[in-house]
Each structure stands twice: as structure tokens, then as C-alpha cells.
Amino acid sequence: xxxxxxxxxxxxxxxxxxxxxxxxxxxxxxxxxxxxxxxxxxxxxxxxxxxxxxxxxxxxxxxxxxxxxxxxxxxxxxxxxxxxxxxxxxxxxxxxxxxxxxxxxxxxxxxxxxxxxxxxxxxxxxxxxxxxxxxxxxxxxxxxxxxxxxxxxxxxxxxxxxxxxxxxxxxxxxxxxxxxxxxxxxxxxxxxxxxxxxxxxxxxxxxxxxxxxxxxxxxxxxxxxxxxxxxxxxxxxxxxxxxxxxxxxxxxxxxxxxxxxxxxxxxxxxxxxxxxxxxxxxxxxxxxxxxxxxxxxxxxxxxxxxxxxxxxxxxxxxxxxxxxxxxxxxxxxxxxxxxxxxxxxxxxxx
Numbered sequence: 483x484x485x486x487x488x489x490x491x492x493x494x495x496x497x498x499x500x501x502x503x504x505x506x507x508x509x510x511x512x513x514x515x516x517x518x519x520x521x522x523x524x525x526x527x528x529x530x531x532x533x534x535x536x537x538x539x540x541x542x543x544x545x546x547x548x549x550x551x552x553x554x555x556x557x558x559x560x561x562x563x564x565x566x567x568x569x570x571x572x573x574x575x576x577x578x579x580x581x582x583x584x585x586x587x588x589x590x591x592x593x594x595x596x597x598x599x600x601x602x603x604x605x606x607x608x609x610x611x612x613x614x615x616x617x618x619x620x621x622x623x624x625x626x627x628x629x630x631x632x633x634x635x636x637x638x639x640x641x642x643x644x645x646x647x648x649x650x651x652x653x654x655x656x657x658x659x660x661x662x663x664x665x666x667x668x669x670x671x672x673x674x675x676x677x678x679x680x681x682x683x684x685x686x687x688x689x690x691x692x693x694x695x696x697x698x699x700x701x702x703x704x705x706x707x708x709x710x711x712x713x714x715x716x717x718x719x720x721x722x723x724x725x726x727x728x729x730x731x732x733x734x735x736x737x738x739x740x741x742x743x744x745x746x747x748x749x750x751x752x753x754x755x756x757x758x759x760x761x762x763x764x765x766x767x768x769x770x771x772x773x774x775x776x777x778x779x780x781x782x783x784x785x786x787x788x789x790x791x792x793x794x795x796x797x798x799x800x801x802x803x804x805x806x807x808x809x810x811x812x813x814x815x816x817x818x819x820x821x822x823x824x825x826x827x828x829x830x831x832x
Contacts, residue, residue: 485520486510491552498541498602498805500728500797506531512556512577514665521572524551534832535663537607541730542830545803547636549629553632557665563802573668579822580613580620584709588706592671594623596706597678599713600736602724604732606664610654616713618679621647625670629654629662632755638662650735650828655755675706676707683769710760720791728797729788734768734825747821768825769793773802775816807831 491508494500507528511517522534532550536542557575560583564571570592581739582605584595597618603611603656608620609627624647627640646653654662676686722729740748744764751774755767772778772792779789784801785808788794794808814825 484512485516493539493544493548493552496536496552496554497542498724498728499543499730499801499803500724501540501544501803501806503544503803505534505548505550507551508554509551510554510556512558514557514630514637515632517521517553517555517663517665520553521630521632521635522698533660535632537576537604538602540724541604541611541732541828542832543803543806544832547805548832553663555604555663555665557606563668565737568674569670569672571668571753573666574605575666576604576609576664578601578605579603580605580608584710586671587671588710589671589807592669593673593675593706594618594671595620595669596709597713600717602716605667609645609664609667610652612650612652614650615717617680619647621645621652623669623671624669627654627664627668628666629664631662633661637665649765653656655830677705677709679709684709684716696725708712722788722796729794730829732768732793732828733795733827734772734793734813735824735828736768736774737771737825738763739766739767739823740764742831743822766823771817771821771823771825772813775813775820777813777816780824782809782812787813803831 488508489506489587491505493505509520511520528551534548534550535553552777555577559575560578561573562570563573572592580598583605584599587593587595597616598613599614601615603613607608613620621642624642624645626642627645627806628637630637646656647716654664659734699805720732738759741762741764744756748756755770757765759765769792772787777787778792780787781798783805784798785805786796787800795806799807810827817823817825
């Protein structure tokens with residue numbers, strides 16, 4: 483059981499936007515017991531300070547220094563809970579890097595998360611954000627989520643259907659925001675690989691990678707590994723590496739509109755990408771809207787829209803959170819004026 487407490491803690495390495503910010507205190511814990519002990523001390527000596535729980539900082543934007551206590555999980559471990567001929571239940575510490583878990587799952591013959599490869603962040607944050615890519619959301623494979631109350635240290639377990647999952651949404655981002663620290667996530671993964679290939683030209687990329695795949699793998703593992711490599715290849719071609727240029731990946735959610743709104747837009751812009759979103763809804767491509775509004779590759783001071791993917795805002799160097807926010811506001815204004823669509827940021831403003 484171990485905790486690390488740092489005062490006046492720099493957060494530059496804890497947010498992928500590369501924003502220079504500090505927290506009054508930074509607390510890193512590696513177990514439920516150490517978190518409870520730390521919370522007891524916080525309530526005794528620092529009850530006036532706000533608390534913020536972060537993962538790898540890949541989906542947040544600091545607008546300034548944080549005046550309270552930043553909590554960060556180092557709870558690790560991957561434990562097989564149950565296995566049947568067709569599936570497994572695997573409990574994973576919230577502090578595990580999600581992409582590392584995906585890689586290990588494929589090596590273990592557990593499938594279902596391949597399309598989420600290379601999305602940055604920890605497992606706990608993935609469950610909060612309901613990360614998704616190429617037709618898969620992490621809620622598709624979540625069985626349950628465990629968390630500890632930041633107010634009294636009590637543990638709570640949410641079954642998947644209790645998590646309020648939607649497009650980049652969960653109960654942890656709404657009514658429970660700031661009230662719990664996610665400690666462990668249990669995944670239900672298949673032992674039979676079923677590829678999801680309907681997005682982004684994955685079939686073509688898979689074909690190109692097939693001849694380069696390692697030998698000696700089972701057909702199931704080989705196919706899953708090829709799909710993971712394809713996803714990684716696509717993401718690296720489109721998205722900047724946060725270690726080289728600060729960014730938080732997709733900055734905006736793809737807007738979901740009613741059928742009537744979609745028909746009106748498509749009558750004027752028939753080339754507009756659009757996808758069924760269930761219940762008479764249509765999902766539009768935020769990146770396309772931003773590009774058509776003239777923002778792809780453009781800068782506003784040290785903040786810019788990426789020149790290969792308009793959905794990504796980048797820190798060209800020395801940008802503050804306010805610089806990124808001003809760019810966000812300008813994009814939202816122009817997209818709204820041109821299309822009558824209100825873009826919603828996917829990133830959390832702190």
C-alpha cells in the first residue's frame with residue numbers, strides 16, 4: 483500500500499495537450515486501501531479543497547492551475563475471474579494503460595477491443611469516457627465498474643446497464659462526475675475473434691498488413707493482431723503523437739441530429755458524410771463540418787486545427803488552455819453559422 487503526495491505539482495506531463503499548469507496537491511495511490519487512507523486524511527486536513535481525478539490526461543484541458551487536489555490511480559493488475567468455452571470475465575485495475583491491456587488481451591486469446599487500439603488513457607478513464615472508434619465502444623465489452631466514493635470511502639459496483647452509457651457519455655461524466663474514483667473495471671471478452679470491419683477502409687489496410695504478420699500465431703490471434711495493426715496504422719497516419727505535438731485526440735463529438743435536420747443538410751450538401759444512429763437519428767462527421775467551415779490546418783495563435791484531421795486541435799507550442807478554448811469557440815461559431823449545428827466538445831474543460 484503506497485501513496486505519493488506532491489505539493490505545487492506540475493501537470494505538464496499529466497495532460498496530453500502539453501499545457502503548463504500546476505495543482506496545489508497531486509496524490510497518486512496504488513490500492514483501494516491507500517486511497518481510503520488518503521481520503522480520510524484529506525477530509526481531516528484539507529476538506530476545503532476540491533478534488534479532481536485524472537488518468538493520463540488525454541481527455542481534458544486545463545484552463546489554468548488547479549486550486550485543489552488532483553488524484554491519480556496507479557492501481558494495476560489483470561485478473562481472470564471466470565472462463566467459459568466462449569468468453570472470459572477479466573478484472574483490470576483502473577491505472578492500467580488501456581492500450582497495453584488490449585495488446586495483452588490479444589496475446590491471451592481474448593477479443594472484442596481491437597478497434598480501440600492506440601486510444602490513449604487508462605482503463606478507468608476509458609470506462610468514464612466510453613471511448614470508441616471504428617464501430618466499437620468500450621461499453622460493448624464492459625461487464626461492471628467498481629468505484630470508491632470520494633466523500634466517505636465506500637465502495638460501489640455498477641453493472642453495465644447502470645452506467646448510463648451513450649455516445650462518449652456515462653453516468654460518471656454526468657450526475658456522478660467528481661463523486662467517485664473508478665478503481666477496477668471488469669470486461670466480458672470473447673474467445674472467438676469476430677472482426678468489426680465496416681469503418682475506415684479497414685479491409686484494405688488488413689490486406690496490406692497480412693503478408694507482414696508474424697508466423698506461428700493461431701488464425702484467431704493472427705486475425706486480431708492484424709486488425710490491431712491496421713487500427714494503429716490508420717491512427718498514426720491521421721493523428722499527431724501527443725509526445726510530439728500536444729493534443730487530446732478527437733476534440734469534438736460527432737453531432738447526432740434528427741432525421742429531418744439531416745435531410746435538410748443533405749439536400750444542400752449531398753456529399754456530407756452521415757451514418758445511422760438509431761431511433762431515427764443520424765450521426766454527422768464533425769471533422770467534415772469543421773473542414774467545410776474552413777478551419778482545417780488553420781491556427782489561432784499557438785493553437786491550431788490539425789492539417790490531416792480537422793477533428794483534432796493541437797498545441798503548436800506554448801499554448802495555454804485559454805488559447806485552445808478560444809480556437810474551440812471560434813470553430814463552434816463558424817460551424818453553427820454555416821450549418822446550424824452546435825458542436826459539443828468531447829474534452830473536459832478544467
